[in-house]
Every structure is written in C-alpha cells, then in structure tokens.
Amino acid sequence: MRKILIVGAGQAGLQLALGLQSHGYDVTVMTNRTAAEVRDGRVLSTQCMFNTSLGHERELGINFWEDAAPKVEGLGVSVSGPGAERVIDWVGELDGYGQSVDQRIKMAGWLETFAQRGGQVVIHGVAVSDLDYFARTYDLVLVAAGKGELVSMFGRDASRSPYDAPQRALSVAYVHGLGPRPEHDFKAVRCNLVPGVGELFVIPALTISGACDILFWEGIPGGPLDVFGDVKDPAEHLRLTLELMKTFTPWEYDRARGGVELTDAGGTLAGRYAPVVRNPIGELPSGGLVLGVADVVVANDPITGQGSNNAAKCAAVYLDAILAHGDKPFDRDFMQAAFDRYWENAQHVTKWTNAMLAPPPEHVLNLIGAAGQLPAVAHRFANGFDNPADFENWFYDPEKAGAFLASVAPPQP
Known part of the structure; x- marks a missing residue:
C-alpha cells in the first residue's frame, strides 16, 4: 500500500485525502489545528462553489451539507454611479446551482470523517526540516497549506504573476438578518462594483448557526474601503461594513435596515495578499521533492470567487494523476505533469481574475x-x-x- 502525506487540511488537502483513502491508499494528514479548534475558530474564507466543483464532492460522497446549504441559483452585477445610484443592475441564472458552506463546518466535518474512516491525523505544525524527514518515509508528500514557512519552498513564477503586491484589502462579515433582494425570488451572489473604490459581494451561505449571508468588501488599497486592518472588535467590524454599504451601495444597505447581526464572535475576517503563481515542486535540503497543491501554487485574489473551486479542481486532477500512476515513483516528472494538467484549467482563472483587478477596458x-x-x-x-x-x-x-x-x-x- 502506497503511503502518502498531505500537509494541510483545507478544501484541497482533505478532498484529496478522502479520495485517496476511498481507493485504499495509506494517507496521513498533518495540520496545526484539531477539528474542534477549526469549528470553534474564526471564519476562514468567502467560499462559493459552483456546479463543477460541487460535482467533485458528490463523486466522493462527501457533499454532507448539500441539503442544508442555500442553493445559489444566480449571479447578479450592479454598478454604482457617481451619486451612489445603480447605473447597471442585472442577474444571470446559473445552469447548475452553487453553494457556500462555512469552511469551519466543512473542514472540521471532513477531518473527523477522514479519521473515522481510519485515516491518520497528526496535529502538529510542520517546518521544512520536518518535511526533509517525511520525504524519506512517504512515497509522496503534498503541501496543501498555503501560508507560512512551507510556501517559501515554492518559488514565485514571475512569468505568470503580474502583481507583486496586494491589489485589494479584504474584509468579511458573516451575518443573519439580511433581507431578500426584491428584484428576484431566488438566491443569488450579488457583485456590486464601485468604480475606483472596490467591490462588495453578498453571498448566501450556510454557517454554524444556519443560513446566513456573507458581506465581503474588496477595497483598492489606500482607498475608502481600506479601513479594516487595525479593527479587532467584531462589532466595530460589522459597523464599518454597514456604514460603507450605506455610503457606496445603498441598495444593499436597504436589505440591512431590518437589523443584522454577526452570526457569531468569529464571523469576521480581514487581510490582504498578493496574487501569485508559484513553481509546483519544492526541493528540500536533502534533495527530496514535494508537490504543491491549490493555493500553495496558484493563489488568486478572491474577486472572482474561485479559491475553493480551484482547490476542488486541483484535488480532483491530482487524485486522477496519482491513481493513474500506479506503482511508479512519484518523481519530478510526475509532479510537473500533475501540475501542468491542473494549470490547463487554472490558467483561465488566473487570467480572468487578474483582468478583473484592473480597470475594465x-x-x-x-x-x-x-x-x-x-x-x-x-x-x-x-x-x-x-x-x-x-x-x-x-x-x-x-x-x-x-x-x-x-x-x-x-x-x-
């Protein structure tokens, strides 16, 4: 039985671990937090997964929250004019519905399922020196933890990374109490574009306390939306979120007039990062090789909502590649070929996302x-x-x- 180590317990790492486990592989997942710590912690992302990516979960039988999560049946765009009026407003219906499940629920649940099915979970922070040892004891090591020291092993691919600094300041609030959009009677992601300022996304989702909405501001750095960096108090975070909605997207603020509240004390998030594509193979001091997964090697800005979708697609591609490889060694050629197959799809996401970060032609x-x-x-x-x-x-x-x-x-x- 081939032994595989996956470092990281997010969408890609756990989806891949559960897939390999279902095919009889001896899989170990290393992560720095227990399932309970993930479930009780802060929100992790603004995920909205679309039909193809959800299909990969269905194929593995791990779509545990599909009946509970709101079905996203459309995607709408509004554009703000000089007086904060809507000069453009429309919604397009999706051929297959999307869904957003709070990753605190999903990752905790998947990690517990993996362990219940006999997978080995090691709760431990991993350094490069640790991987030097593990690369000699496992047939394949995959790095699916997109932050910290391990990412430094994967060099930036300048030819595919036009930005070297963050293009948006990101701010997230999970809320209850947002009213429906009066223009349609189905759930839709709403993309509100404020030229020269940034974007507000409103995403129907499922969280720990039930159905909710995610209010997600993407602000141009240094602009009026770039005000969340020093905010530590969740109530102040929500107050600022709503104040900016009232100023720049009053039609969305109208949905909050009935009173909204945070879903929980961990329902806010803020940060920024530079979009980057990295080389897929990390070389260890001993000469051992590790393969980067999803955000480790392709980290796009979330303006197009593709992070979890990319992760699911990467996990599916890597699963197929590993299964097809049989008993052959997981060498540099295998790793590069697996990434190249993933890049066939991811390149389109990167091109589109980078285009949406720039002023539109x-x-x-x-x-x-x-x-x-x-x-x-x-x-x-x-x-x-x-x-x-x-x-x-x-x-x-x-x-x-x-x-x-x-x-x-x-x-x-």
Missing part, C-alpha cells in the same frame, strides 16, 4: 452594460464562474466581444 464595460438588456449576456457571464475557460471565447478580445453581442442582439426592424 471599454469593450468589457459594454458587455457588462449589455447584460442588463440581453439575458444571453447575463447568462454567459454568470456561468463563466463555473467555467472560466469560456471567457477566452468572448470576453477579453474586443472583436470577439463585438461578435458575441451581435449574435445575441435582437434583429433590427
């Missing part, structure tokens, strides 16, 4: 505006969140954008 503004009059444009944009590769066919190039708009425009009398 005129043809993109035209597309976003046209979606308000042409349902086919809204539908295609919304479903690009599940299949970002499709943006290559109509979004980036002005000529392709124009051809697409012409193809869906009503005939002139």
Whole structure:
C-alpha cells in the first residue's frame, strides 16, 4: 500500500485525502489545528462553489451539507454611479446551482470523517526540516497549506504573476438578518462594483448557526474601503461594513435596515495578499521533492470567487494523476505533469481574475452594460464562474466581444 502525506487540511488537502483513502491508499494528514479548534475558530474564507466543483464532492460522497446549504441559483452585477445610484443592475441564472458552506463546518466535518474512516491525523505544525524527514518515509508528500514557512519552498513564477503586491484589502462579515433582494425570488451572489473604490459581494451561505449571508468588501488599497486592518472588535467590524454599504451601495444597505447581526464572535475576517503563481515542486535540503497543491501554487485574489473551486479542481486532477500512476515513483516528472494538467484549467482563472483587478477596458464595460438588456449576456457571464475557460471565447478580445453581442442582439426592424 502506497503511503502518502498531505500537509494541510483545507478544501484541497482533505478532498484529496478522502479520495485517496476511498481507493485504499495509506494517507496521513498533518495540520496545526484539531477539528474542534477549526469549528470553534474564526471564519476562514468567502467560499462559493459552483456546479463543477460541487460535482467533485458528490463523486466522493462527501457533499454532507448539500441539503442544508442555500442553493445559489444566480449571479447578479450592479454598478454604482457617481451619486451612489445603480447605473447597471442585472442577474444571470446559473445552469447548475452553487453553494457556500462555512469552511469551519466543512473542514472540521471532513477531518473527523477522514479519521473515522481510519485515516491518520497528526496535529502538529510542520517546518521544512520536518518535511526533509517525511520525504524519506512517504512515497509522496503534498503541501496543501498555503501560508507560512512551507510556501517559501515554492518559488514565485514571475512569468505568470503580474502583481507583486496586494491589489485589494479584504474584509468579511458573516451575518443573519439580511433581507431578500426584491428584484428576484431566488438566491443569488450579488457583485456590486464601485468604480475606483472596490467591490462588495453578498453571498448566501450556510454557517454554524444556519443560513446566513456573507458581506465581503474588496477595497483598492489606500482607498475608502481600506479601513479594516487595525479593527479587532467584531462589532466595530460589522459597523464599518454597514456604514460603507450605506455610503457606496445603498441598495444593499436597504436589505440591512431590518437589523443584522454577526452570526457569531468569529464571523469576521480581514487581510490582504498578493496574487501569485508559484513553481509546483519544492526541493528540500536533502534533495527530496514535494508537490504543491491549490493555493500553495496558484493563489488568486478572491474577486472572482474561485479559491475553493480551484482547490476542488486541483484535488480532483491530482487524485486522477496519482491513481493513474500506479506503482511508479512519484518523481519530478510526475509532479510537473500533475501540475501542468491542473494549470490547463487554472490558467483561465488566473487570467480572468487578474483582468478583473484592473480597470475594465471599454469593450468589457459594454458587455457588462449589455447584460442588463440581453439575458444571453447575463447568462454567459454568470456561468463563466463555473467555467472560466469560456471567457477566452468572448470576453477579453474586443472583436470577439463585438461578435458575441451581435449574435445575441435582437434583429433590427
């Protein structure tokens, strides 16, 4: 039986561990927190997973919260004008629903399931010196912990990383009590664009205390949304979140007038990081090799909501690659080939995300505006969140954008 070590217990690490376990591999997961510590801690992310990524969980039978989590059936975009009025507002329906499950619930539950099924869980912080030993005792070591010392083993790929500094200051609040959007009677992620300031995303989700909404500000560094860095008090974090909504997205603030409250004391998060693509293979002092997973090697800004989706897709690709490799050694060629297969999808996410961080060119503004009059444009944009590769066919190039708009425009009398 082949022995595999996975360092990190997030979406990718645990999904891969459970998948390998189901195929009879001897898998160890190392993480620095117990399931109880994860469940009782602060929120970890703003995850919203779309149909393809949810399918990978269904295939493994680990979609434990699918019946409980709100079904996200659409994705809407609003754009704020100079007077904080909505100058664009539309929603596109998704072909398959998405869902957002608080990772405190999911990761704690998956870690417990892995252990109950006979997997070995080691609660211990891992340093590079530890991996030097483990690389000699396991057939394959995968690093799925995207922060800390271990990430330094994976060098930045400058050719795929146009930004060397954070492009957004991030702020999250999980809340109860937000009213529905009056424009539609189904759950939808709402993307509110405030030109020159940043973005507000409102995401229906499931948390420890039930259904909730995630209020997620992405602020241009140094701008009016970049005010959460020194805030430690959760109540002050929520007050600032709502105050900024009232100023910049009053139509979303109207949903909060009935009174909103944090889901729990750990329901806030703030931070920032530079988007980066790293080399997938880490070389240890002894010459041993480890393979980077998901955010370790491709860390995009969350503006396009792809972090958990990328993680699920990476885990699925790596699972297939490991199973197909049989008893052959997990050498450098295997590691590079596995990452290259993952990059076939991830490159489209990185290109799209980096494009959305920059001021939009005129043809993109035209597309976003046209979606308000042409349902086919809204539908295609919304479903690009599940299949970002499709943006290559109509979004980036002005000529392709124009051809697409012409193809869906009503005939002139």
